[in-house]
Amino acid sequence: GIQVEQSPPDLILQEGANSTLRCNFSDSVNNLQWFHQNPWGQLINLFYIPSGTKQNGRLSATTVATERYSLLYISSSQTTDSGVYFCALEVGGSQGNLIFGKGTKLSVKP
Amino acid sequence: NAGVTQTPKFQVLKTGQSMTLQCAQDMNHEYMSWYRQDPGMGLRLIHYSVGAGITDQGEVPNGYNVSRSTTEDFPLRLLSAAPSQTSVYFCASRVRRQETQYFGPGTRLLVL
Numbered sequence: 001g002i003q004v005e006q007s008p009p010d011l012i013l014q015e016g017a018n019s020t021l022r023c024n025f026s027d028s029v030n031n032l033q034w035f036h037q038n039p040w041g042q043l044i045n046l047f048y049i050p051s052g053t054k055q056n057g058r059l060s061a062t063t064v065a066t067e068r069y070s071l072l073y074i075s076s077s078q079t080t081d082s083g084v085y086f087c088a089l090e091v092g093g094s095q096g097n098l099i100f101g102k103g104t105k106l107s108v109k110p
Numbered sequence: 111n112a113g114v115t116q117t118p119k120f121q122v123l124k125t126g127q128s129m130t131l132q133c134a135q136d137m138n139h140e141y142m143s144w145y146r147q148d149p150g151m152g153l154r155l156i157h158y159s160v161g162a163g164i165t166d167q168g169e170v171p172n173g174y175n176v177s178r179s180t181t182e183d184f185p186l187r188l189l190s191a192a193p194s195q196t197s198v199y200f201c202a203s204r205v206r207r208q209e210t211q212y213f214g215p216g217t218r219l220l221v222l
Contacts, residue, residue, distance in 0.1 A: 097168060102150065
């Protein structure tokens with residue numbers, strides 16, 4: 001099956017710093033999403049981005065499907081950005097199931 | 111819209127007991143799924159449904175049953191709870207394939 005690797009597994013930042021989270025995958029995908037799981041466990045959609053670039057405030061994401069990776073950029077980080085960031089993929093030819101990476105745990109210190 | 115709702119929020123079971131985790135969505139989404147989340151494992155798919163009356167197994171289906179009699183509801187049944195089923199369970203839905211998926215708030219289950 002498809003392999004999904006997220007890096008780094010853990011990241012500690014000072015408030016105001018920028019960061020880049022990476023998601024590598026081993027097969028072509030029809031769907032790629034980024035989620036944020038906050039410290040209370042809630043999973044929040046950030047981006048639906050099977051290809052191209054999107055921006056939403058301080059967050060942006062880029063997926064290069066031909067090279068099989070996606071990047072999530074967080075600028076001017078805030079303590080509320082803390083939590084775990086997951087990428088999830090839907091593989092071409094599958095039943096449409098989303099396969100999740102193991103996540104990047106981000107801690108933003110004040 | 112309430113989005114995706116799950117009940118209960120937290121449950122303690124004894125080994126061998128059965129229970130049903132409820133999931134409902136009011137967005138008329140065809141695609142619904144159940145995941146479990148364990149420390150360091152990300153989210154793993156248990157069962158999913160592509161429409162009323164249609165269900166299929168995901169990555170970790172053993173010990174769980176599902177049914178989809180309506181578009182809105184997708185309950186997950188634990189037939190005989192085991193300590194290995196201690197986890198956080200998330201229900202999710204989306205309109206169809208290749209669309210944004212939305213998650214419920216989760217159910218934390220402890221099996222003693």
